[in-house]
Amino acid sequence: xxxxxxxxLLQMIPVFIxxxxxxxxxxxALPGDPVRALWGERSVDEAQIAAMxxxxxxxxxxxHQYLNYLLGLLQGDFGxxxxxxRPVIDVITSALPxxxxxxxxAFLITVVLGVGLxxxxxxxxxxxxxxxxxxxxxxxxxxxxxxxxxLYQVFFAHNLGWARPTVQDPTAxxxxxxxxxxxxxxxxxxxxxxxxxxxxxxxxxxxxxTARAKGLTGRRAVxxxxxxxxxxxxxxxxxxxxxxxxxxxxxxxxIFNVNGIGSAVYRALSYREGATVVGIVTFMILxxxxxxxxxxxxxxxxxxxxxxx
Amino acid sequence: xxxxxxxxxxxxxxxxxxxALAACGGGDDGGTAAGENGGLVRASWGEPQNELEPAxxxxxxxxxxLDMTFRGxxxxxxxxxxxxxxxxxxxxxxxxxxxxxxxxxxxTFHDGTPVTADSFVNAWNYGxxxxxxxxxxxxxxxxxxxxxxxxxxxxEEPTAETxxxxxxxxxxxxxxxxxxxxxxxPETLGYSAYAPLPDAFFEDREAWLRQPIGNGxxxxxxxxxxxxxxxxxxxEYAGDDGARNDGVxxxxxTDNSTAYTDLQAGNLDVIDDIPAAQLRNAExxxxxxxxxxxxxxxxTVSFPLYAEAWQGGDAATIRxxxxxxxxxEEITERIFQGTRTPATDFTSPVLGEEGGYxxxxxxxxxxxxxxxxxxxxxxxxxxxxxxxxxxxxxDAGSHRQWMDxxxxxxxxxxxxxxxxxxxxxxxxxxxxxxxxxxxxxxxFRTGWQxxxxxxxxxLQPIFYSTGSSNDSGYDNPDxxxxxxxxxxxxxxxxxxxxxxxxxxxxxxxxxxxxxxxQNGIAGYSERVDNVTLNPFSxxxxxxxxxx
Numbered sequence: 001x002x003x004x005x006x007x008x009l010l011q012m013i014p015v016f017i018x019x020x021x022x023x024x025x026x027x028x029a030l031p032g033d034p035v036r037a038l039w040g041e042r043s044v045d046e047a048q049i050a051a052m053x054x055x056x057x058x059x060x061x062x063x064h065q066y067l068n069y070l071l072g073l074l075q076g077d078f079g080x081x082x083x084x085x086r087p088v089i090d091v092i093t094s095a096l097p098x099x100x101x102x103x104x105x106a107f108l109i110t111v112v113l114g115v116g117l118x119x120x121x122x123x124x125x126x127x128x129x130x131x132x133x134x135x136x137x138x139x140x141x142x143x144x145x146x147x148x149x150x151l152y153q154v155f156f157a158h159n160l161g162w163a164r165p166t167v168q169d170p171t172a173x174x175x176x177x178x179x180x181x182x183x184x185x186x187x188x189x190x191x192x193x194x195x196x197x198x199x200x201x202x203x204x205x206x207x208x209x210t211a212r213a214k215g216l217t218g219r220r221a222v223x224x225x226x227x228x229x230x231x232x233x234x235x236x237x238x239x240x241x242x243x244x245x246x247x248x249x250x251x252x253x254x255i256f257n258v259n260g261i262g263s264a265v266y267r268a269l270s271y272r273e274g275a276t277v278v279g280i281v282t283f284m285i286l287x288x289x290x291x292x293x294x295x296x297x298x299x300x301x302x303x304x305x306x307x308x309x
Numbered sequence: 310x311x312x313x314x315x316x317x318x319x320x321x322x323x324x325x326x327x328x329a330l331a332a333c334g335g336g337d338d339g340g341t342a343a344g345e346n347g348g349l350v351r352a353s354w355g356e357p358q359n360e361l362e363p364a365x366x367x368x369x370x371x372x373x374x375l376d377m378t379f380r381g382x383x384x385x386x387x388x389x390x391x392x393x394x395x396x397x398x399x400x401x402x403x404x405x406x407x408x409x410x411x412x413x414x415x416x417t418f419h420d421g422t423p424v425t426a427d428s429f430v431n432a433w434n435y436g437x438x439x440x441x442x443x444x445x446x447x448x449x450x451x452x453x454x455x456x457x458x459x460x461x462x463x464x465e466e467p468t469a470e471t472x473x474x475x476x477x478x479x480x481x482x483x484x485x486x487x488x489x490x491x492x493x494x495p496e497t498l499g500y501s502a503y504a505p506l507p508d509a510f511f512e513d514r515e516a517w518l519r520q521p522i523g524n525g526x527x528x529x530x531x532x533x534x535x536x537x538x539x540x541x542x543x544x545e546y547a548g549d550d551g552a553r554n555d556g557v558x559x560x561x562x563t564d565n566s567t568a569y570t571d572l573q574a575g576n577l578d579v580i581d582d583i584p585a586a587q588l589r590n591a592e593x594x595x596x597x598x599x600x601x602x603x604x605x606x607x608x609t610v611s612f613p614l615y616a617e618a619w620q621g622g623d624a625a626t627i628r629x630x631x632x633x634x635x636x637x638e639e640i641t642e643r644i645f646q647g648t649r650t651p652a653t654d655f656t657s658p659v660l661g662e663e664g665g666y667x668x669x670x671x672x673x674x675x676x677x678x679x680x681x682x683x684x685x686x687x688x689x690x691x692x693x694x695x696x697x698x699x700x701x702x703x704d705a706g707s708h709r710q711w712m713d714x715x716x717x718x719x720x721x722x723x724x725x726x727x728x729x730x731x732x733x734x735x736x737x738x739x740x741x742x743x744x745x746x747x748x749x750x751x752x753f754r755t756g757w758q759x760x761x762x763x764x765x766x767x768l769q770p771i772f773y774s775t776g777s778s779n780d781s782g783y784d785n786p787d788x789x790x791x792x793x794x795x796x797x798x799x800x801x802x803x804x805x806x807x808x809x810x811x812x813x814x815x816x817x818x819x820x821x822x823x824x825x826x827q828n829g830i831a832g833y834s835e836r837v838d839n840v841t842l843n844p845f846s847x848x849x850x851x852x853x854x855x856x
Contacts, residue, residue: 030736030738031735031736031738031739031742033738033742034738036738036741036742038359039367039444040368040737045447045459045461046461046463047439047460047462047463047464051439052442083359084358084359084360085359085360090534094533094534157574158574164576165571165576166574168560170536254563254564254567255567256567257564257567257568257571259536263563264535267356270704272738
């Protein structure tokens, strides 16, 4: 197990380098000069532009800039913003809590509602409840998230007045519920459908018959035997989904004005703050990598037949 | 292969992950709702692009804060745009080149230290020095010794720490010597780049940036980058434009339609940007709590006079024809929903008649007359090469739409569907690179947002032969001479007249054709009153009252 983890961690290095390089190149390939753009319509003295570029290392050849960036990352330095001079790590850490809260809440909703609905539907396959759940989840899957976002905003905030239309204080969980519901709707639908199929299939498995035959109650047979076997595909999905939720938060954050990672990356893109964009994307990549590793390790927990060496 | 230990029986993997993430989310649950804040005015804001140093802010969001937290020597009257004395008691000169500035007594910074001549001189020297990388350095270029602290050649090192033109006489007096006569110079001093800085700034800049200390009507109470800022009235404020409310809460919005939603829901009091899609209904939706008035921004279309095709008298006639072929009324109404006003000169209505704005200056040249337009262009031998292009960045401001409309208008006038074509450039940065690289071949969009409400600012930087933003490469010795004379003029009235005379030359030569003035727009809630926009189309926060 230890060796497996080490090997996986080592495998992350090329993925990490490749991904950061790609984002770095893409930012660099955008036309125009972000330093010059600071002056807007005004022509400026070349001296100041040159001085600022030299200061930020933007006058070096691309490979050198990338090397500097990587070396900086190793020391925990995510670079500096061009216009504000703020360290990128500051930008990330000030924006991150809001996004993490939103993602965590959305994830919680996904897990609780998604798995719950899935199990109910799976156990009553073909029944009225099942068909109802299938219909609702189909709706969630087919309607884009920004449509759901504005619909919820109009319905829950304007018409019913149950919630505020936007988040004023991202530290208040109550205000985050509405955006979290929107953010989780798609994953929730997938998780519910995945769980449903899995549960419905495993319900007829031999081990379930055995469990009943040896006298286990229905509840115990379902919660211990059925659930554990049915959750493997769901857990895979959930793992990857954490990353998707964080990335998807960009749209939801925009609709509900949550000033998190999404709005930070949006601003950085519009100002062409390369270091900030690369920094945030790098961070997301790290989250993805770590979560997929965790998911793989969880397989062994759920299914003892799976061994890592 | 090594067997692993048997895992816990009842672990449900997903739940573990969920808990782990929830823990990362931070433990401080609720409780800190920013809800009930009494008499605070809640206003929309955007994250300032640069640090909030006075000389390092050239965009409106940072400008909003500086306007509240700083007062310079002068302040522009929000209504008349006239520069009125603020910290300055008097600014005197005999030769329009050396100015003696006396400060009023009683002004203090938010930390209690007095505003002295040093506060200004140190701040200006800091702003001008190239080593401090201040975006607004060029505001100090008129002061003698600027080249020594801010060399213009790439790679040159500054040869001095301070500008020789600044001299402190005593605590309340200092003199400023300019490079050359500039009669309207005192009127520029209302711009925030000229604000004073307290000693605290020079002692510990990092700490100051976290919570800037100024001398304005508001002091910064809390500042969370990326989230918002709370400003409270400064009790010891010495000016006569103190706050009429209990403070201002600036809330960061990434998307202006979200801010509009919040305004309608009563969660926000003032917005100064209304989403384009809502403009049509804003007046009605907001029940008249809507402002739409010209601001100090003019949009023009410039010509590359450095290209041979656009030189000479015939080319000027063609430019005149093109100007008359654009239907400004229709475009401002249809595409901008009335948030632009067709331009009739090269300045802005915010200057007022006295300041040099002239409603009739452009005359028929800026009026839509398709037949005359066609005649003029045919008379002059047709468009160079038979076609003309119109270029702009298209990443903001409906540029794509109005360019299409303007080209259509020209094509209809000339009866040739291929006469004008649009060349969009994806990003602003790229677009500016092409302009400063003198790569333009046809018409290109140029906009100008004034730094200070002076006719000089609308003409000299853009059309003077060595002007810092002379994108078209316009070079007319007569124009230059009139500008020089205006800058040497003995009084303001004479200066304005000479500038206006120079402006008339522009109508003859048309290095650029005026399109429209951009309007400042704002909307506000029922909770507040007395919302107005200043000449820079920033809400006058001090005046807002909460019901």
